[in-house]
Amino acid sequence: MTRRIDFYNDPQAPAANSLVPSVNVVVTNEAGHILLIHRSDNDNWSLPGGAIDLGESIPAAAVRETLEETGITCEITGLVGTYSDPNHVILYTSNGEVRQEFSIVLTARAVSGELTPSTESREVRWVRRSDLENYRMDRSMRLRISHYLQADGNQSPHIG
Numbered sequence: 001m002t003r004r005i006d007f008y009n010d011p012q013a014p015a016a017n018s019l020v021p022s023v024n025v026v027v028t029n030e031a032g033h034i035l036l037i038h039r040s041d042n043d044n045w046s047l048p049g050g051a052i053d054l055g056e057s058i059p060a061a062a063v064r065e066t067l068e069e070t071g072i073t074c075e076i077t078g079l080v081g082t083y084s085d086p087n088h089v090i091l092y093t094s095n096g097e098v099r100q101e102f103s104i105v106l107t108a109r110a111v112s113g114e115l116t117p118s119t120e121s122r123e124v125r126w127v128r129r130s131d132l133e134n135y136r137m138d139r140s141m142r143l144r145i146s147h148y149l150q151a152d153g154n155q156s157p158h159i160g
Contacts, residue, residue, distance in 0.1 A: 002094035004041040006138045009087045016089045016100040023062045024049030024141075026148045027074045027108045033128055034145070035110065036135060037069050037121035045135040047144065048121070049103070062106045070124045071116025074108035080148045081105055081158025088140055105144045105158075 007013030024047040027035035036045045048069040052061040059076040066074050081104075088101040115124040127135065132145060147158045 002041055002092055004039070005091040005093070006042070006140065007089050007091065008085075008139055013089050014091055014098045016086070016098050018097055019100050019102050021052045022050055022103045023052055023058055023065060024103055024105045024144060025062045025066050025074065025076075025108050026080060026105065026145065027066055027070075027072060027110055029110045029126055031126070033126035034132065035066070035070055035072060036125050036127050037117075038123035038125075040120055040122050042138070043136070044141070045137050046141050047105070049105075050120075058104055059106065062108065066108065067113070069118050069121045070113070071118075072110050072113040072124075075111050076106050076108050078107040079105070079157045080107060080144060080151065081160065083140065083144065083158075083160055085140075085160060101140065103144075105148070107148065 026047055035048060037048050039046050048066045049062070050065040052058060062076055063074055066072055083101055083103045083105065085101050090099045090101065117124050129149065
């Protein structure tokens with residue numbers, strides 16, 4: 001099985017050999033809960049998301065990745081920010097790819113579907129904001145969620 005290993009400000013991290021545009025999505029339901037997946041590749045909790053395919057728009061990739069990983073169809077509503085820190089690299093053990101972080105984080109509202117895990121997500125949950133600190137996440141994912149919670153739609157997007 002492919003493993004994903006995140007490195008941040010780590011002098012032992014492998015050098016990046018690719019840059020792949022990706023998207024993450026902060027999907028909320030009517031109760032204001034946030035959609036999280038329990039990733040299969042690193043055992044962390046995360047926002048749904050993934051690589052943007054050639055010929056695909058950012059919003060289309062966000063909707064597709066959310067549906068594939070969670071069973072939830074969403075409607076894009078806004079932008080949390082951009083994340084491209086060269087000190088954050090991700091090693092994929094299956095092929096030795098080492099990606100420099102390059103992610104656009106959008107907001108969305110759930111419109112339909114049932115929580116359904118996939119090969120990428122061993123579990124899918126709606127999580128109350130007050131419970132988020134109880135979920136194990138990579139620091140980069142926690143940062144993205146904290147920017148969403150701090151902004152709450154009232155600040156400019158994070159650019160980093």
